[in-house]
Amino acid sequence: MKIRSPIVSVLGHVDHGKTTLLDYIRGSTIAAKEAGGITQHIGATEIPNDTIENICGDFISKLAIKDLIPGLFFIDTPGHAAFTSLRKRGGALADLAVLILDVNDGFKPQTYEALNILKMYKTPFIVVANKIDRLFGWEVHEGASFRETFSNQAKSVQQDLDNKIYEIVGELHKEGFQSERFDRVSNFASQISIIPISAKTGEGVIEVLAMLLGLAQEYLTEQLEIDENAPAKGTVLEIKEETGLGVTLDAIIYDGVLRTNDEIALMLSSEDVLVTKIRSILRPLPLEEMRDSKKKFRKLDEVVAAAGIKVAAPHLDDVVSGSPLRVLSEDTDVEQEILNEIDNITIDTEDEGILVKADTIGSLEAVVKLLREMNIPIRAADIGDVNRRDIINSSIAYDENELHGAIIAFNVDVHPNSEEDLNNSEVKLFSGDVIYQILEEYEEWVKQKQEDKKKSFYDAIIKPAKFVSLPKLVFRQSKPAIIGIESLSGTLKQGQQLINKDGHIVGSIASMEDKGETLPDISRGQRVAMAIKDAIVGKDFEEGDELYVDIPEKHYKYIEREFKDKLTEDEFETLYEFLEIKRKQDPDWGSFGLFE
Structure with missing residues (x-):
């Protein structure tokens, strides 16, 4: 058996520093190249142990973990869709998570959304309190450990940071989590560690990496054991066309081995299974991010988990983002496994309610969960662009109850052939790539509708005179x-x-x-x-x-x-x-x- 790198998901509110943190670690500048500095697609970055050692220096040697954990494998989910929960059978794709927040801004809507996802999948996580360099009077010590830089700050600055950390502790307590600043934690199994950092100056990043490796070694080694000869298991991140390769898929392999010419099974948008043969496996070099590999990709004959890869194979056009990826084997009926997976993610719907569309299985699950918590009935929930059938169904729902004549469309478009149908209908579309904004707009619309209805009713009833x-x-x-x-x-x-x-x-x-x-x-x-x-x-x-x-x-x-x-x-x-x-x-x- 082999120990693979833990898969770490980085979550948090827009512009709280997720990509900046990874940029500091890998020394690249992806954030600057993305529109508005916000990560536009899901990315994955492999950080090998020697890189972690270079950043942490003597600090890491005290933990004696080099031989156990080979490195860290980060998934950088989009800032404007922090809870696009990548999944595998039985839970979250990530073994660990980093919830990053601006120490000066505190909790924002997407911070709470990220917490809800971590609760939903029971993913262990640490909290990174970013932007300590913006505290009034903070003296920067680039690349220093938090303990070192903190000890060199004025007493008033130390007090200011402590106050902000205890505000975070209080907010986490309200959400059902016990937490403490990492160096004051007495029980890492029951308390969430809060690590103050500056992703910009690198202060405290040493402790983030050390804490992740330490937690992985202490609590996850059994979970990280893989049979490197077993057929691969993975999750599809994205389907896209690459010049010279045709339609490809980006995937995370979290178990086993994947080889060129392997037959793989994938989930289609038609809720059927595609079996196709791998033509080539492409992998970015370590420290290269999957969306932005300057040296492009190198071809491999095989890859062992954990790995972020690009796969070229026939007939990938209708594969669903978030689909399981399974290598066919004589021992297991993989196709049936994926059909069972489809059944498992079928979302229970009601006779009446709104329609929900999303781009991936994980995001659909997450949107539906949030709507359920808001007690909003759902008539239908599906993956893919809004089409004519959706608009017809939503129009029927409107006729029954105008509050149900709405479509929540997360990270998807309206099919070009359906634009006119939508414009000619009473259906209200709420779309975008920031779910809390979509839901806020929907709630505001419902509130306005209810107030209009109430006013109309009030105007109609006979009042005292x-x-x-x-x-x-x-x-x-x-x-x-x-x-x-x-x-x-x-x-x-x-x-x-x-x-x-x-x-x-x-x-x-x-x-x-x-x-x-x-x-x-x-x-x-x-x-x-x-x-x-x-x-x-x-x-x-x-x-x-x-x-x-x-x-x-x-x-x-x-x-x-x-x-x-x-x-x-x-x-x-x-x-x-x-x-x-x-x-x-x-x-x-x-x-x-x-x-x-």
Whole structure:
């Protein structure tokens, strides 16, 4: 058996320094070449032990781990999609994780998302508190260990950093993790280590590498044992076209050996299995990053885990990012294994809800998990671009419930042939490559829809209002009765039914006029002439009587439950006067039953 390098995933909020940390370690400048300094694709970097020794010097020799762990294998997930969780059967692809945050900014939305992913996959991790060089008064000691540089700082600077570290400790505690600054940890199995660093100046990077190697040796050696003669197992990172090679796949091999001419099984977007033969295996040199190998790739006859490779093979066009990669063997039905894997990642959906599309299996799982935590029902969840069928399904969902007429599209496009269908539909698309922003936009849209619906409903329900019939202003006694009135509270509207102080129906407002102008509604204080259909003055009410708008019991309950805080003081008083009138006739009127 052989011990492979632990696979380390680097997670964190945009611009908190993930790629800068790896750049410092490998001495390259990938961050500067990426748009906006944000990593645009998933990358993988192999850091051999001799490089770690060069960075750490004497510090690493004290740990006596050189012979056990051959190095570290970093996966740099995109900054704007930190939780694109690369997976293998039974959990996360990564053996360890580095959660990086800006010590001055603290926790941001993607920091919490990364924590959720680490919880979901139960991945051991350390926290790297970056950008200590930006603390007020910090004196830089390039490449120094944290202990060395910290001891040379002014007391006020040390105190400032300690305060920020304890803020991180407090925030992690809220999320269910016990933590401490790494040099104060008493139990590495139960406490998360927080390592203050500057990825820019290299301060503290020594401890990051040493801690990762130490944790791997102490807790993961059994997990890292591989049979280097066993058929390879891996995960597909990305499918892309390379000049001269055609469609290729980038993959991480985490177990066994992969050889040229091996037959491999992969998952297709059609939820079927592709079996194809490897034409060539290409691998970047150590310290070269898979997206940016200056010397391009070298061809290999075979590669043993852990390794980041590019594979050229026929028919890769429809392979799914995040797919398992398995070498066929006589001992195992690999195709069936992958079909089982498809079944395992099938996401339970409901009869109603929104549609979800994502670029990889891992990101789809993560998006769905976050939506589930938000109690958002999901009608369908799938990998790939938004297509015409998605828009039709979402339109059907909209007809049933307009809040479900939405598509969450993470890191995918709308198929060109479907743009017009989308524009002509009521479906709302929420798309992008930062999931928390997509979900924030979706939540805001839902909130606005609910507020619009509530407002529309509030406008539609009959609310408390009353008026007084002014003495000596009866213009017609009946058919319809026409009287002068003064509105005392609320809004009086044409068509509303009226009751008197005894709860008897008087009639309904046929019209209201002021100086020859017909008014659809009037508010408190206005005096108008009112025509009341079916009312007889002297029989249904007298001059000087107060009349009330008749509120249906169902409307009264809605007001009590949902809208009471929206009533004005005079409407509030009128509501309870009206309630007293109703309960003289029926003591239970307006009461809430056990199941309401």
